[in-house]
Amino acid sequence: MIPLWGVLANALAAPVAPIATILGMLACVLGPLLPGVADAVTALAWVPSSYIAGLGRVLASTGIATIPWPSGWWGALATGVIGYGALAFFVMRRSANRLGARILAGMASATLIAVVLMYFVPTWAVRASVPDDWTIAQCDVGQGDALVIQSEGAYALIDTGEFPERLEECLALLGITNLDLVVLTHFDKDHVTGWPALVGVTHELWTGPPENEADQRIIDALVEGGAIYRQVRRGDTASLGAYSLSVAWPDTAPLGSPGNDSSVVLELRPRQACSDCLSGLFLGDLGERAQQILAARERFSPVDVVKVSHHGSADQYHPLYEALEASIALIGVGAENTYGHPAPSLLAALPSTTIVVRSDRDGTATLQRTDGGGIVMWSER
Template structure:
C-alpha cells in the first residue's frame, strides 16, 4: 500500500497546484517536495523509500506523457538503488515495487485498449492498473508464497475508492496534530474508509476459492508466468493468430484443471471415496484428525492444524454433522481446524483448559449449539451402535495437568466399528501409567499412534494393544522427523500394519465379511 499512498499524495498536490494555475515545472517540483515530506512524516523506512521512488517515477512519466522515458528512468533508478544497497536484490518488496512500476508503465495502456473492447472505458481504466500489477507481480509472489490470489484485482478495485480518502484524511490528521481537537476529528473521519479497506480485504480473503494453493518456488513461478503471459496476450490481442490460439489453449487447460479439482474436492468429493467406511484418518498435514462412524452417527477426534484441510476431509467423506467432537488437547496441530466444524457439532469432549484462547474456542462451539463435557476417566457414551469411553487422563491430575500428557485417550468399539484406541499425544511415561491402570481392553484392531509417531513411546503398551493396524497422522517433510524409524520398527515388531497420511493420504477402514478393508488415497490397497 506504500506505493499507492505515495501516488495519491503526488497526484493530490499535482491537482491542487494545477487548480491554482501553476505550470508544469511548478507542479512537478511541488509534488516531489510533498512526496519527500510525506516520506519523512511516515518515517523513511526502506519499503517507504522504495515506494516513494517508484511512485515518483510512475507519476512523473505518466503525467508527462512519456512512458518510454519512464522505463529508462526506472531502469537507471533500479540500478542506482542496487549500487547503494545491494541487499535490496534479495528482498521481495524491492522486486515487487520495481515490477509493479514497470507494469504500470508498459502494460497498463495496452491492457486499457484491450479491456475497452469488452467494457466501458472508465471501468477498463480502473481495471487496467491493478491487472497490470497482478500479471507482472504474480510470478514473483509465487517464488516465496504458497498462495495465489484469484480475486485480488477485484478486491483492489472495490477497495480503491476508499484508499485516497483514507490517505488524505489521515495526512490531514497528522498535519493537524498541533490542534488536538481537529486532529481527533480527522482521525475519526478516516476510520470509515480505513474500515472499508479492512473489511474488503478480510471478506475477499475468506471467500471460497479466493486463493489457490501452490508449492512456492521456481516451478510455481514459471507456471504463473505462463498463465499471466497467456492472459495478457488474450487481452491485448496481438496480430499473430497462432499466439492468440496458443494462449487460449493454455487458459482453457488451466481453467479445466482448476475447475475439475474444485469439483473433485468440493461437491463431487464424496464420489471419489468408498461409502462403507467406519474409520477415516484425514490427510491434514502435521496433525491429527480421525473420523469414526457408526449407524449414521459420527465422531471426530481432533481437527488438525488447518480449517481448509479439515473441510476437504469432511467433503471427501460426505460428513456434514459431528455428533461427538473430541479435542484431545489444545495444541494447534490438534485444534487449528476447529472453525471448519463450528455450528455442526453435538457434543464436545475436551481436555484440560488452561488459557483464554482455549475458552473462547469452546465458547464458539457452544454458541453453535454444542454441549461441553470434560474428558477424564469415567466419562463414556454411545456413538450409534458403538460405545466409547475415556481411559485417560485421571481427574485433576497433578502429574499431568495439561498438554500432550493430559491428552484425552478414548477406546471405541461396537457393531461395525473395529476395536480402536486413540492415544492423542501421550509420551512414554503416561503411556506406561495408562497400561498399569488396567483400563485397556486389548487386543485392539486399530491404534492411532501417539504424537505422530515420535520416538517417545512405551513399547509395552503397543505390545499389550496387539493392534493389527496402526494409523499415524503426520505431515510430509515435517521438521520433527516424524514418524521416527524407532517407532516404525516397534510397530512392525508387534505385528501392526502401519499407514501414514503423509504417504497414503486419506486412509479409510471398513468391515467386509468380518475382515478389515483398507482404502488409501495415494496408493493401491495391499
C-alpha cells in the same frame, strides 16, 4: 478455496459498515466521560453489526460459500489469467483490436481447461473412489492429527490438525458436512488450530482441560457456532451409531498440567455384537509415563486399530502396544518433518503383524471391516 459470495457480501454490508464503525468509535470516546450515553450508542451499534454478522452466517451456510481451487503460485496465476483475460475480452471485443480480444479469450479458456484437467478431474476421481461404508478415517493434515469415525450416518472427529484448509479438504473428500461430535484431545496447535473449519458444523464438543485464555477462546468460538460443550474425564461416554466412545484418560486428578499427558484418550467399541464393526484406541499425545499408568489401570483387551501417540515419537510405553495387538496402527505425521517422526524405536516395538498407516506416505486413508472379517484400507495415494 475461492469465495463465491465475497463480492455480494461486501456490497450488501457496505452501506451499514460505516455506521457500525462510527457508532463504535463514538462509544469508545464517550465511555470514560458519559458511560450511560456510551451504553446507548453501543446498543445502536449492535443493530448494523448484527446485520453484518447475520449476513455472513447466512451466506456461509448455503453449502456453496466456496469452491475448491488449486493453491500456491499456479492457482494464483490461473486466477489472474482467467479473470483479467475475460475482463479484457469484454472490454476489447467491440474495439478495432478484435484479434487481441480473441487471443485473450483463448488464453483465459485454455487456462480454465488446464485447471479443470489438472486439478478438478483428479480431485473428482479421488472423491469418486472413496468407499461409502468406511468406519475410521485418518486425514492427511500434515504434521498433526485428525481422525474421523463414521457409523449409521453419524460422524465424530478427533482433533483438527494445524491448518483449517487441510481439514476442510479432508472432510470434503469424505463427503462430511456436519459433525455430531468433535473431540479436541489437547490444545497443541497441531491438534486444534484447524478449529475454524468446524464453526457452525459441530453439534457437540469435548475437550480435556484448557490451559489458558487462548484455549478457552477456541471453545467459546465453537460454542458460539452452536456446539454443546463438555469438558470430559475418565468414564464419560457417548453413543455414535452402533458404537460407544468411552473416555479412558484423563482422570479426575490429572497427572500433570494440561498438555500431552492430559490428552483425552478414547476407546471405541461396538455397543453390541457386531460382525462388521471395528474397535480402536486413540491415544492423543500421551507420553510413556502416562501410557504406563493407563495400561496398568485399564488393562485393555486387544483392538483392531490404535492411533499411535504423539505422531510416533520415541516417548512410548511399548508393552501397551504389545497388549493391544492392533492390526492397524495409525500415525498422523508430516512429510519430511524435523522431529524424526515416526521414531524407529516405536516402529520396531509394534507387533510384527501390525500394519502401519502413515498420513505422510498414504495420504488420507479409510478403514472398514470386510464380510470375511478382515480389514480393508483405501488411501488416496
